Each structure stands twice: as C-alpha cells, then as structure tokens.
Amino acid sequence: MTVFNFNDVVAIAPEVMLAVGSMLLMMVGVTARGGALKPVALLTVFLWVVTAGYICTHGAGETMRVFEDMLVLDDFAQLMKIFIAGGAVAALLLAVADIDKTVMARFEYPVLMSFAVLGMFLMVSANDLLALYVGLELSALSLYVLAAFDRNSTRASEAGLKYFVLGAISSGMLLFGASLIYGYTGSTQFDVIQATLSAGAVPGPSSVVVLFGMILIVSAMAFKISAVPFHMWTPDVYEGAPTSVTAFFAIVPKIAAMALIIRLVTGPFEPLASDLQPVLAIIAVASMLVGAFAAIVQTSIKRLLAYSSIGNMGYALVGLVAGTHLGLSALVMYLAIYMVMTVGTFGVIMLLRRDGMAVEKISDLSGLSKSRPYYAYALAILMFSMSGIPPLAGFFGKYAVFQAAVAANAYVLAVIGVLTSVVAAWYYINIIRVMFFEEPKEGEALGLSSCPVSRIVLGASLLFVLLFILAPQSLAVISANATNGLLK
Amino acid sequence: MIASLAFYLFSFVLIMSALFVISAKNPVHSVLFLILAFFNAAGLFVLLGAEFVAFILAIVYVGAVAVLFLFVVMMLDVSFADLRRESMQYIPLGLVIGGILLVEMAFMMFAWSPSMMAGGNIAAAAPKDLSNTHALGQILYTQYVLPFQVSGLILLVAMIGAIVLTLRVRPGTLRQKISDQVHVRREDVVEVRKVQSGQGVE
Incomplete structure (x- = not known):
C-alpha cells in the first residue's frame, strides 16, 4: 500500500505556493473593503514573481518524479514554468490599466488568472494522463470564466460560451483518446505507456486503435494552441473577450499547451513518432497558411492578432516536426520570443485609447505617427520583429526553427514557412503603412492610458526585441539545456 | 442466467430512456428519462461489481445533478x-x-x-477481501492525492466562476447585518415615557 509522502509536497513547492497563495488572495479580496482589485492584482504579481524566483533558485538538477510518477520535475518543466509565470506577470501588469474602471474591476480577475497559471504548471509537469487532464481542466475552466468576465458585454459572453462549448468538445476528444491509449497499454502513466508502446511491435489492427487515441489527444492539444484545423474559436474569442484577457490568452496558455505537446511527442508517443510526424506536419503547414492568408482581410486588430498567433503556432510546430534536439530547442526559443513580442504588441494596443477603451480597429491607428509618434515607432518595431526582419528578435526565432527543419531534411516545411512569412509580413507592414502614411481620422486623437506600469512592460519588451541581437546565443543555450533531457 | 437477464434489462431500458431524453417534447420529461437512464447505468455498475460507483451515480447524479437540471429546465423560459x-x-x-x-x-x-504488457501494467481491481469503498479509500488519499486535490481546486474555480458571472449587487436590497443587530444599544431603540392616563403618546 502506498503511503502519502511529504517529500513530494516539498518537491512541488511552487505549485503549493500558487494554490495556497491564490486562496489567500481570494480571502484578501473578500475582506478588503472597496477597490480590492489593485492590491489583489499587485499581490498576485508578487506571488508569481516569488514562485518564479523559487523555481529559478531551486534548479531541477536531476529529473524527479513525484506523486507516484504523476508529475515530472525536470529542466524543461522548470523553464516552461518560468516562461508561464513571466508571461502571466506581464499580462496582468498590462491588464491592470485596462480593467481599472470597468465592470471588470473585480478582484476575482487576478485570482482566476492565478488558478489558470497553477493549472498550466501542472500541465507542463504532467507525467500521467490523469494529471494532464486535471491540470488542463483547471486552467481551461479559469480561462472560460475570464473570457466572459465582462459580463455586461454580449460579445464577451458569446466569446466565453463559444470557448466553453468548443473547449468541452476538445476535452471530450482528449478523454476518448486517453481511454483508447489506456485500453491498449493498461496504464495512464507516461513512462509505462512509452515502454509498452516501444516493447511489443504493435500488432496489425490494434495499431489503428493506438494511433486513433494518439491523434485524438494531439487534436485536443492542437485545439489549445489553436492550430489549424482546430482554430475556429480563436478569432471569435480573441475579438469578443476583453482586450486584457485576449492578451493573456495570446501569451500564456499557448506556452503550456505547446510544452505539453512536446512532452507527449517526446515521451509516451515517442515510439510512434514516425506515424505522428506527418500529422504534425499537416497541422503546421495548415496553420502557417491560414495564419498568413486569413489575416490579410481582417480589419480588427484583435482578429488579426488571432490569425497571427495561429500562424506563429504553425512556425513553432515546424521545430517539433523536425523532431531533433535542434528543433525542440528552436521551438522553445521561438515560444520565448513570440511571448515577448506579443506582450509588446498588446502593450501598445492597450495603452492607446479611443473614447476610454482600448483600440479595436486597424483604421483607428491611422496617422498614429503624427499624433503619438513614440507609440507608432514602438508598434512598428514590434511589427517588423513579428514579420521576422533582422536584426530584431523575431528574425532569430524564425531562423532557428527553419534552420532546424532544413537540418532534419524537412525542406518542404522550411520553404512553406519562408513563403508564408513573406505573406504574413505584408499584413504586419500594412499596419505600419496605416500608422505612417494614412491621414489621421477626423475627431480627436487617440488618448493614452495613464498607467506607468504598462509603459514599463512595453519598454522591457521593446528592449528585448531590439537588443536580442547582442546575445542571441544565451537564449539558444538556455533552450538547448532545457530540452536536453527530452530526447533519449 | 439471472445476471445476463439483468444486464439485458438494464441495457435495454438505459438505451430506450436515453432515446426518450432526446426525443421527448416536454423538457421536464427529458430530465425524468435522464434520471431513469442514470438508475439503469447504476444497475450496470452493480453488475460489474463496482457498487461504490453505482451508489455515487445514484446519489450524485440523480440526487443532485438531475434535480438541478429539473429546476433549471422548469425556470428557463425557453x-x-x-x-x-x-x-x-x-x-x-x-x-x-x-x-x-x-x-x-x-x-x-x-x-x-490489448498489448501483451497491458496485463502487467493494469492496476488490480479491488483486492478480494476488501469492499469497493474500502479499496478506493486506500488509494484516493495516497496514490491519487494529487488529482484529488486538483479536482477540489477545479470545483473551487467553478464556484468562483459562477459567482463572478452571476452575482450582482443591487442597490436598495435589504440585508441582515448581524453585527449591527448585535451592537444595537438599548438607548437607541427603546424609549421609555411616562404616559398620563387619558392622553396617549404623541
């Protein structure tokens, strides 16, 4: 009989801190009188920073498996958790400016974000289908509520409901796939699944069942990173949800879901990698194509960024399709750079105000170079980086991914990637054209949010994008170290 | 013989009531058929020797979830x-x-x-000398403590979500404030007056 092991609890101290901290913050919010949002939000940021700091200082060292092998603590999980916590801090700091005076100014907002972060921590450490599922649901449920948080807005409610219904379907696919895998292997634990799948050559017809289960699970994860053809929800949810929530959606959950896909492909499904590779390749190519072409006709900034994120996930998946250590480390590097660029882009959008609200339409930006030159230049730098123009950070991410694809002889993917990047550059640069070469619209110029914190976050992201060229190797080394243990 | 008869009976009623759930015109009838379906599924679990799951299904799904459905269906004006x-x-x-x-x-x-190795991987069903409930109790808080606790957090998030999305503070509603009630002093609410006979209180 197994006995409860207290050392396991110590090993997952960051998760325990997050869980207990979030519950304490809720108590703070309930007992504080009036205007509890600001203190709770700042305390949440503090909690995340402390958690990330704890993870940084307590390096994983050797890989640990805790709670009866339900969770795995390794370098990869550590780095992903630091990314998630960092992205969440940036997203919440940006959000504070946006949610201050609306119906959304309620303390549950940061608390729900914190629970979502906890769920994502569990996702990236998952080493068992059961742990994967509960972590995924914890984060997903918090995100559904956040999408509908602006409950007086019909669009936000619609976004929340749509996200919830489609998310429930993807959970159903995940569970169906998990039950098929369990039915074949007799275990939900990743290491045992891997050993079972690699030991016996899967007998003829049964392999279809295993493949079916695997593809169902991968599809459910593709839904979470909004890869084509599971991307339908993304533009609607991004557009309908409040801008601060959209920023959070675009920055944080993608990292967790992508980390989970990496974990699955290199772990339990590794024996069947050759079967999975074409599936991932199709998803990657379709995401790159849809992300590039569907974004061209968009007029709403948030929809455009939704398609941009679809395309970016396609580029990131190229690294995974390569299937080499180089590819995985390029993927991790790409995720980090994508995250910082997205933070910056949403930072500009949320700082600029039209009638007290964050800007929504691309045409709102027309003539920005005259009315708000600094912000126009900032957004221009970010857009150039997004489209992958050297010497900005975005170029290095794309370069690493395509280099890995070429090294793995996936020339077709690399060529499609470069071509779609060119198409995508068109709509990124179109934003710059609107800002610099179109006359400002009639009426008053765009206002500015008076939140100093958001400006600091934006500035930090800009510095990263601009100065990345000085030390591109450092991030590459970090990514390579983190992904070292994944492939045997 | 009896077991297989019971299996076919439960399965038949389960499938038929599931069909009625989606075909009944009146939504209240749908919910009632859903309850019937739950009961028959519970019967199937008993046949499998999983009596704990069977009772949970009856208590939680019939007792709580289906009744909640019934309330919602009756209240919704759709x-x-x-x-x-x-x-x-x-x-x-x-x-x-x-x-x-x-x-x-x-x-x-x-x-x-199943894979050749599945037999070795698969967790043993309840040990012979233990009841279902006992066997579950032995692993739920030890081997499966992590998913158990995280499930608790999921329920907490669901509760926060329900409150966030629906609770509105309406101005003008009267609330009972216990502390105010306790802190009331006699002088604030009671006035003693001498009343002359035949004059009354002003």
Whole structure:
C-alpha cells in the first residue's frame, strides 16, 4: 500500500505556493473593503514573481518524479514554468490599466488568472494522463470564466460560451483518446505507456486503435494552441473577450499547451513518432497558411492578432516536426520570443485609447505617427520583429526553427514557412503603412492610458526585441539545456 | 442466467430512456428519462461489481445533478420546440459526422486487442477481501492525492466562476447585518415615557 509522502509536497513547492497563495488572495479580496482589485492584482504579481524566483533558485538538477510518477520535475518543466509565470506577470501588469474602471474591476480577475497559471504548471509537469487532464481542466475552466468576465458585454459572453462549448468538445476528444491509449497499454502513466508502446511491435489492427487515441489527444492539444484545423474559436474569442484577457490568452496558455505537446511527442508517443510526424506536419503547414492568408482581410486588430498567433503556432510546430534536439530547442526559443513580442504588441494596443477603451480597429491607428509618434515607432518595431526582419528578435526565432527543419531534411516545411512569412509580413507592414502614411481620422486623437506600469512592460519588451541581437546565443543555450533531457 | 437477464434489462431500458431524453417534447420529461437512464447505468455498475460507483451515480447524479437540471429546465423560459426546429437544419450534417464516427468506432472495436504488457501494467481491481469503498479509500488519499486535490481546486474555480458571472449587487436590497443587530444599544431603540392616563403618546 502506498503511503502519502511529504517529500513530494516539498518537491512541488511552487505549485503549493500558487494554490495556497491564490486562496489567500481570494480571502484578501473578500475582506478588503472597496477597490480590492489593485492590491489583489499587485499581490498576485508578487506571488508569481516569488514562485518564479523559487523555481529559478531551486534548479531541477536531476529529473524527479513525484506523486507516484504523476508529475515530472525536470529542466524543461522548470523553464516552461518560468516562461508561464513571466508571461502571466506581464499580462496582468498590462491588464491592470485596462480593467481599472470597468465592470471588470473585480478582484476575482487576478485570482482566476492565478488558478489558470497553477493549472498550466501542472500541465507542463504532467507525467500521467490523469494529471494532464486535471491540470488542463483547471486552467481551461479559469480561462472560460475570464473570457466572459465582462459580463455586461454580449460579445464577451458569446466569446466565453463559444470557448466553453468548443473547449468541452476538445476535452471530450482528449478523454476518448486517453481511454483508447489506456485500453491498449493498461496504464495512464507516461513512462509505462512509452515502454509498452516501444516493447511489443504493435500488432496489425490494434495499431489503428493506438494511433486513433494518439491523434485524438494531439487534436485536443492542437485545439489549445489553436492550430489549424482546430482554430475556429480563436478569432471569435480573441475579438469578443476583453482586450486584457485576449492578451493573456495570446501569451500564456499557448506556452503550456505547446510544452505539453512536446512532452507527449517526446515521451509516451515517442515510439510512434514516425506515424505522428506527418500529422504534425499537416497541422503546421495548415496553420502557417491560414495564419498568413486569413489575416490579410481582417480589419480588427484583435482578429488579426488571432490569425497571427495561429500562424506563429504553425512556425513553432515546424521545430517539433523536425523532431531533433535542434528543433525542440528552436521551438522553445521561438515560444520565448513570440511571448515577448506579443506582450509588446498588446502593450501598445492597450495603452492607446479611443473614447476610454482600448483600440479595436486597424483604421483607428491611422496617422498614429503624427499624433503619438513614440507609440507608432514602438508598434512598428514590434511589427517588423513579428514579420521576422533582422536584426530584431523575431528574425532569430524564425531562423532557428527553419534552420532546424532544413537540418532534419524537412525542406518542404522550411520553404512553406519562408513563403508564408513573406505573406504574413505584408499584413504586419500594412499596419505600419496605416500608422505612417494614412491621414489621421477626423475627431480627436487617440488618448493614452495613464498607467506607468504598462509603459514599463512595453519598454522591457521593446528592449528585448531590439537588443536580442547582442546575445542571441544565451537564449539558444538556455533552450538547448532545457530540452536536453527530452530526447533519449 | 439471472445476471445476463439483468444486464439485458438494464441495457435495454438505459438505451430506450436515453432515446426518450432526446426525443421527448416536454423538457421536464427529458430530465425524468435522464434520471431513469442514470438508475439503469447504476444497475450496470452493480453488475460489474463496482457498487461504490453505482451508489455515487445514484446519489450524485440523480440526487443532485438531475434535480438541478429539473429546476433549471422548469425556470428557463425557453421554448424548446422552437429550439429544436432551428437545430433540425443541422441534422443531415450531424448524421453524416455521427455515421462516420460510428463506423470508425465499430472498426476499432473489432480491431482492438490489448498489448501483451497491458496485463502487467493494469492496476488490480479491488483486492478480494476488501469492499469497493474500502479499496478506493486506500488509494484516493495516497496514490491519487494529487488529482484529488486538483479536482477540489477545479470545483473551487467553478464556484468562483459562477459567482463572478452571476452575482450582482443591487442597490436598495435589504440585508441582515448581524453585527449591527448585535451592537444595537438599548438607548437607541427603546424609549421609555411616562404616559398620563387619558392622553396617549404623541
């Protein structure tokens, strides 16, 4: 009989801190009188920073498996958790400016974000289908509520409901796939699944069942990173949800879901990698194509960024399709750079105000170079980086991914990637054209949010994008170290 | 013999009541058929020797979830007949997708066989000398403590979500404030007056 092991609890101290901290913050919010949002939000940021700091200082060292092998603590999980916590801090700091005076100014907002972060921590450490599922649901449920948080807005409610219904379907696919895998292997634990799948050559017809289960699970994860053809929800949810929530959606959950896909492909499904590779390749190519072409006709900034994120996930998946250590480390590097660029882009959008609200339409930006030159230049730098123009950070991410694809002889993917990047550059640069070469619209110029914190976050992201060229190797080394243990 | 008779009885009633759930005109009837379906599923679990799951199904799903459904269905002012008419247009597409899934699943059912190692991997069902409940209790808080606790957090998030999305503070509602009630002093609310006979209080 197994006995409860207290050392396991110590090993997952960051998760325990997050869980207990979030519950304490809720108590703070309930007992504080009036205007509890600001203190709770700042305390949440503090909690995340402390958690990330704890993870940084307590390096994983050797890989640990805790709670009866339900969770795995390794370098990869550590780095992903630091990314998630960092992205969440940036997203919440940006959000504070946006949610201050609306119906959304309620303390549950940061608390729900914190629970979502906890769920994502569990996702990236998952080493068992059961742990994967509960972590995924914890984060997903918090995100559904956040999408509908602006409950007086019909669009936000619609976004929340749509996200919830489609998310429930993807959970159903995940569970169906998990039950098929369990039915074949007799275990939900990743290491045992891997050993079972690699030991016996899967007998003829049964392999279809295993493949079916695997593809169902991968599809459910593709839904979470909004890869084509599971991307339908993304533009609607991004557009309908409040801008601060959209920023959070675009920055944080993608990292967790992508980390989970990496974990699955290199772990339990590794024996069947050759079967999975074409599936991932199709998803990657379709995401790159849809992300590039569907974004061209968009007029709403948030929809455009939704398609941009679809395309970016396609580029990131190229690294995974390569299937080499180089590819995985390029993927991790790409995720980090994508995250910082997205933070910056949403930072500009949320700082600029039209009638007290964050800007929504691309045409709102027309003539920005005259009315708000600094912000126009900032957004221009970010857009150039997004489209992958050297010497900005975005170029290095794309370069690493395509280099890995070429090294793995996936020339077709690399060529499609470069071509779609060119198409995508068109709509990124179109934003710059609107800002610099179109006359400002009639009426008053765009206002500015008076939140100093958001400006600091934006500035930090800009510095990263601009100065990345000085030390591109450092991030590459970090990514390579983190992904070292994944492939045997 | 009796066991297989019971199996076919439970299965038949389960499938029929599931059909009635989606075909009944009156939504309240649908919920009642859903309850019947739950009971029969519980019966199937008993046949499998999983009495704990069977009782949980009866207590939680029938006792709490289905009754909640019933309340919601009765309170909602939605014409389900209209809803159904609108959703009718999607039936052909739904049938096609459902048919494809059915064929695929049937194919898998015939192709499926567990791995040679599955027998060794699979966790033992309840030990012989222990009841279901006892065996679950032994692993739920030890081996499965992590998913158990995280499930608790999921329920907490669900509760926060329900409150965030629905609770509104309405001005003008009267609330009982216990501390105010306790802190009331006698002087504030009681006034003693001498009343002359025949004059009354002003």
